């Protein structure tokens with residue numbers, strides 16, 4: 001296996017669309033670490049986000065360095081080129097040290113060369129037959145035809161990941177970065193036996209994989225709770241952990257290899273099963289969040305009242321006018337009930353408290369409105385269009401926003417994931 005930069009056991013991916021919350025986000029990692037739950041911070045931003053906002057990847061590196069220096073953070077921290085592909089990776093190579101290679105587009109495309117599929121199956125007789133994996137109560141029964149089917153579906157994607165990995169390694173040096181492979185943005189979840197076959201193929205590509213983001217069962221909508229069968233998720237998550245531990249041994253993958261949970265923010269109903277499973281396997285995890293912080297910016301602005309609340313209301317008014325346009329690109333990751341979206345005129349009459357009650361992710365609050373929250377989640381472009389007026393509001397109300405950003409990540413995410421008893 002190639003050399004690699006090692007990623008800590010628990011890591012927390014944070015997105016910061018407008019680049020002002022780095023310190024407030026890191027403060028959550030500081031708090032958790034002081035309490036014995038060390039979360040290594042990773043700042044992530046995708047090509048799409050950079051393009052929408054008009055930023056360059058180097059700005060995220062600058063922000064991460066500034067946050068770490070300001071808070072005196074002595075542990076490692078990373079900058080993630082999120083969901084990159086061969087066409088988009090180049091401008092990320094210098095400033096990033098974590099690369100999320102997105103191969104979802106190559107899944108189920110016209111398969112890899114038939115000869116490659118046959119060679120893969122021939123190379124892995126151990127994948128055929130009865131496979132007993134520690135901590136999975138029944139052995140997997142995998143037939144040769146099944147390995148062929150999975151290879152047909154995923155081998156091209158894995159080979160693409162290998163090409164992108166090699167491209168980065170050549171430019172940056174293999175020892176200088178962390179590799180994640182993401183398959184979450186695809187239509188169907190990968191089963192644990194599929195994950196095993198995919199890991200065998202990734203090991204063949206000599207990718208020193210440290211995190212893998214499968215698509216899990218259920219819906220991982222942006223900024224709201226998990227929707228699906230929690231029991232089924234729990235079983236799948238446990239089996240994925242068992243498969244990963246097995247594959248590390250079997251295929252010489254890095255011992256730090258772990259799952260990455262995308263759209264991992266706000267999935268409150270699965271944090272407890274996840275915490276138990278991680279403990280049982282003594283496994284690490286990478287939680288990738290992004291938009292949850294932008295929503296805390298809006299909450300902070302609304303809480304500040306006056307001009308802050310005004311700007312938050314303007315953003316909503318514009319968003320609801322363009323609801324179809326804003327939601328279309330995110331159709332598979334949001335579930336908005338349009339009948340639950342308040343009219344702009346009524347929101348314009350809201351108090352600061354009414355706005356924050358509707359937006360803040362507090363499921364116990366009867367005024368919490370998940371449709372309102374999801375629409376604002378996908379409407380960050382509206383704030384981007386406001387340019388300096390929005391950025392100046394962030395500066396003016398920094399303290400109240402920072403408090404919300406830190407509290408959200410620490411209280412609602414890190415604590416239930418690792419610290420609750």
Ligand SMILES: [Zn+2]
Pocket residue numbers: 083182184185213262263
């Ligand atoms: Zn993702």
